[in-house]
Amino acid sequence: MALADYKRDMEGCSRCSSCKWVPFNQIKSWRFAKNCPSICRYNFHAYSGSGRMIIGNSILEGRSELNDSVAEIIFRCQMCGACDTACKVYRDDIDLTEVLLELRAYCIEQGELIVEHMAMIDALKREDNVLGEPKARRGEWAQGLGLKDINSETCEVLFHAGCRYSYDPDLRDTLRGQVRLMLQAGVDLGIAGAEESCCGGRAYELGYRGEAENYADDLLSRVKASGARTLVTPCADGYAHLKFLYPRMGKELGCEVLHVTQYLQRLAQQGKLRLRESVPLLVTYHDPCHLGRMGEPFLADWREDKLQRPMSLKRSGRKGIFDEPRDLLTSIPGVELTEMERIREYSWCCGAGGGVLEAWPDFALWTANERLEEAKATGAEALVTACPWCVRVFRDAAAESGLELPVYDLADLVMLSAGITETARA
């Protein structure tokens, strides 16, 4: 596909600005009515989903040209999908996220590159992770856990830790705890250790599609070698790419793909994970974009007139993972959940995605602080989420702004309740 293939999507924009707002039936206040960090931060219409489509259309029609500043506009976006979801509440014939992805790929084709993204891709190529950490240390987190090594053994469940969890020391206890919860439940669990690579999704989001495809092939081969029937990942980003991007690229993993919260919830339902200890805490839950609306599985490509596309094939964001994390959270004795105004498929983004954290960290932190304020407004004692990128940026934002609100990975609370003491942050 090329940008021109999305001309009909772009010229379908009525400029109604629904892409800037929480779906109208769910607007509950003045303060938290908007859904798009980019337009909220930069204000010119060009920074909205609609505005970026208009830019694409304008370029295709020879009205304007791609240059450094236009490329910056295109990339100052977390690719959170809120605009797409909001647009699709009302109409069927525009795939906004796809247009945004296509614009990014077009920038790369045209040599309009963001320096920080280039650095990230270089690191990725060099070390197989987006953080530029040494590849050889990728599996260090699992030392002493006794996990199977899929490079030499088969397993029932392949655990794909993802880049952020593998290297972020602040999240290590959480990651190890997740694994211990599964091991305690008797799960036959394997990892690729140092051989685990990035899923490639972030490269795809940045417009580097060739790299993304290579990493998909890589993971495909690892899954096959592992013999696993289930792949579990705690990385919400990775989850979305495996559920949507891979099948869209024709890369079928041949196994069930679950986010760790889904898997833990399943174990809890089966009685294999017993949540006994009370964790008396009023919490609010942040839906990670890539676990939620962007985590909706790939349905099908529709090459015909999208006005005629069946509703069942429209990527609405509603089929993402929203209930399992909440079920798991509320099954913890003592935990009380209070919801923010923007939740589920109309959740506000944490700010970390789409290459924003790397290129414009101030924008990422601003976005995260917006969310923290929303969380604080619920009266919750803590913010809980289920994505390492979200946890990272929320904690950094809270530290920067001085907003006092503990941020937990959902697994942290599960561990506490299950009596696993590895977590240091509780």
Place this chain on the structure above:
Amino acid sequence: MTSETMTQSFETISDEAYRDLEAAVGAEYVSREPGVLDGYTWQPTINDDPAKWVKRPVAVVLPSCTEEVQEVVRACNRHGLKFKAFSTGWGVYSGCTYDNVVQVDLRRMNRILEIDEKNMYAVIEPYNCGAQLQAEAMKLGLNAHIIGAGPACSPLASATSGWGVGWDGVYMSYGHRNLLGAEWVLPDGEVLRVGSLDSGLGWFSPDGPGPSLRGIMRGSAGALGGLGIFTKCSLKLYNWPGPPHMKTEGVMLDAQTEPPEHMRFHLCFFPDRASLDEAVYKMGESELAYIFTRTAVGAYVNTFAPHLLQNVSRTRAFRDVLSKTLKWGCTIILVGNSEDEIVFQEAVLKEIVSGQGGLSMETMQAAAIGPMMVMNFLRVSAIPMVFRAGGLFSTALARNEAWDTQMDWAEKGEKIKQRWIDRGGILDDLADNPFMALYEQNTWGHCEEIFQYNARDPKHLASLEPLFVEFSVAAMEMCMEPLSVTDARLREVISPMMGHYNEWQKKISLFLDARRAADTGMYCDEVDIDLSKIDPEIRETLDRMVAKLTWSEEGPPS
């Protein structure tokens, strides 16, 4: 780098003028990047130019306060530039009509400054959307009028500069009539405060001392940016006896709202037009309803299930059910302040409906439709779904007047549309697709004939201007002010039929804007229109109307 060869050229702003704009609002909040400017140039809605682009502004600014707006306007005056305000910005009316216009995007002026709960009004800035205001008002037991274009739109923009009709007009009036005060940056950069505000007495009263400048500010339509920029306004709020927040799960077609205690959602159907009309007059006289609209079955189905309509409309029997059996209906939401009141209201409604041989179905407390639809009516949230069928729609409205005339307009619109549907010029929505409302618990109302079209179909796009002319001529024939009174292409023809209104608008423009800084394309300009593509019989009718209706020195023709 240049990735594509630019094939078009546009006016640009001088560096000196640009620096002045930067000085006015800060460099971060000005842009002349073509891609950014085109974000304000793409205006397909209610735009009958198939290209869908309007004039590109030479710069866009994002002021944060009234003083910055003044500085921008003054800079435009100094540099011979024009300016055009922009708030939520949906529709061709937000766009520029001249070269060398600075678009003033008021997005950063987005606050609710005050809600006076006792005296039932709110003071708001331009980029406050209807849904936000309603959400905050409901927390206080109040509600805000939301226009038919939906909750994304700016209540300030509709009340000061646009129109102002909505389904809730029966209980919450019309945008302009809800205005209690305005802060207005005139085209020369000076600020005029309308009503008691200018006397330093607050936002409660819009008229006087003596004559009301509200009448200069706008009429049944606003000046559409042609008289300056409105930076704040005070709007009436209305009683809301429901909960502080309408508990709703889901976002649209999956929405389920918890029924408030004293709310009823009725779908009523009547055997013929006469009985519907009679019932509507009786409802008006009984001062019923919180929300009222005619039920346009084709519109509903085409909005909520467009594929279904496209399929079933091929089946004659089903088509007849939709277009004939269910043709004469209305949707009514009743809200009571007490159990006794809602029981009374519902009893009256049932008597009226049964008295006209109609059927009434309560769907809020007893059936599923109400919980799914109620927010769509209270918040007008389903409106962007009208795009589902073809990607775009347009509208033809005539003067708000007695309900009977609005029904006549609906019938006329249906006939016009049917011809265009038959010739493949627009989408088939069963032709009868009026957006109708009542005003002020009374018997006058609103009707605009909506038509949907395929945004990517050149044949459909080519139909738009002829439809615009045909609907305008039809309104003239029916002695109704057409929507095109605000359109430069037909002003020269229509103005002399209506007391030469545009001569007065030109004078107002002149006295407020001696340096011609405002973009007056939608206020008082007159441009030629090429009628060669218009059906000959429509052209002949237009000529006949001009001869018949143009005022003489003595006044209107008898």
Place this chain on the structure above:
Amino acid sequence: MAMDKDKLSAIVGSENVSEDPDLLATWRQAGPVSGGEPQLLVRPRSTAEVRELVKLARAEGINLVFSSSAPPRVRGDSVPAGEAVIVDMSGMDELVRLDRRNKVALIEPGVTFERLIPEVDKAGLKVLMPLLPKRGKSVLASALEREPITIPKYHWDMTDPMLCTELVFGTGDLFRTGSAAGPGSLEQQWAAGGAQKNPMGPAQTDFVRVVQGSQGTLAAVMWCTLKLEVKPSIHRIYFVPDARLSRLSDFTYRALRPKLGDEWLILSARQLATVTAEDPSRVDELAAQMAPWTVVYGVSGYEYLPEMRVAYQEKDLAAHAQAAGVMAASEVPGCSAKRMERILASPSPEPYYKAAPKGAFMDIFFLTTLDRVPHFVSVMEAEAGKHGYPPERVGTYIQPIQQGRNVHLEFTLYYDSADAAKAGELFTSASQALSEAGAFFSRPYGPWADLAYARCPDTVAALRKVKDMLDPDGVLNRGKLCFTREVV
């Protein structure tokens, strides 16, 4: 100013031109406004004649003062500032059309309340009335001057109950506002079902708003359509007397927000006694027996289930009354609910009710919000005290408008000839003090113009531009509002 009687006669006919000094005398002084020097009076019979008069005035520099109502004149808007030709519109008195279905009357300026009420009543409708208008008061003029009506729920906007108008601007141009603007003549519009029901427009101006409240300085109104409402099939009036205005305010806010009640007004004891007394000499006695403040409200039932409507309204209002700590009654000293019902639906008896008790009166009125009324009442009391004016001779009338969002607050100073000077002094100083306290003199008659316009120089500048556009030669009611002197 040259007054060419022949030229005027050529337009309206010599029989319609008068120099009768007794007749003209009623335009020499009204309330606090004096100094009028009407030279001639003309009685046009048609719009065409009015247009000719305006053209003549422009050519000859004549000051035209339009006037429609019968005396007594109380506000002073039609008392010329100097020389003038009075254009007496009372002869244009046709009730042109009464449209029952659409609840609209098309009336000329000479149609009085006394004349219109029974005609409208016969059609099963009712006129939206101010409180006890003068018997000979022009209905059109009342609406044109934004006089408040007594049923707040029907007062959606400040234009109500005026809808469409035909105007003759000071340029001599003819214009029609609202849906009457066309296209098409009235007859053509009627044939097409039009009822001149929409007050807005045409197009992107609202000249009816500009002309309302302009005291005849911008245009003359040849006719208007008037919003009427359904005559109730059941109509009951209640009184809620109480010592504390704050409690009645609370009750009023509670009731008007959900649009309960029909008529709704608050009167001080003095004012209620003046309004209700069958024998004006008993006003003092009745006022002494009444509670300091009384809400008067009505509830109605219409065509469908009228008893049920009245029942729920009574019940809900009783609940609000209880919450506010007040209680409704069916009578007050000297006045039953039935009598009050008649009062609210009628013009004033002769002589004008405010003049009856003491022989003379002066009103001070302005707009504010209900919650600020107690402040203004204390300002007024303080001013009365300063001037040694007996507080019991000040009546207070609070009329909620715009469905309760604003109130028209009116103080009436009752006096006899012996107290005239004192009343005049109080009028002047109280007007000043109230203005300083935040009174919005939205209808700035006479001396209030200076008070009001001094507060809003930007409005003055804009209004002068409007005046230049609509009356470039200044032939309409010269010297009024802000159209003469510089405002300090």
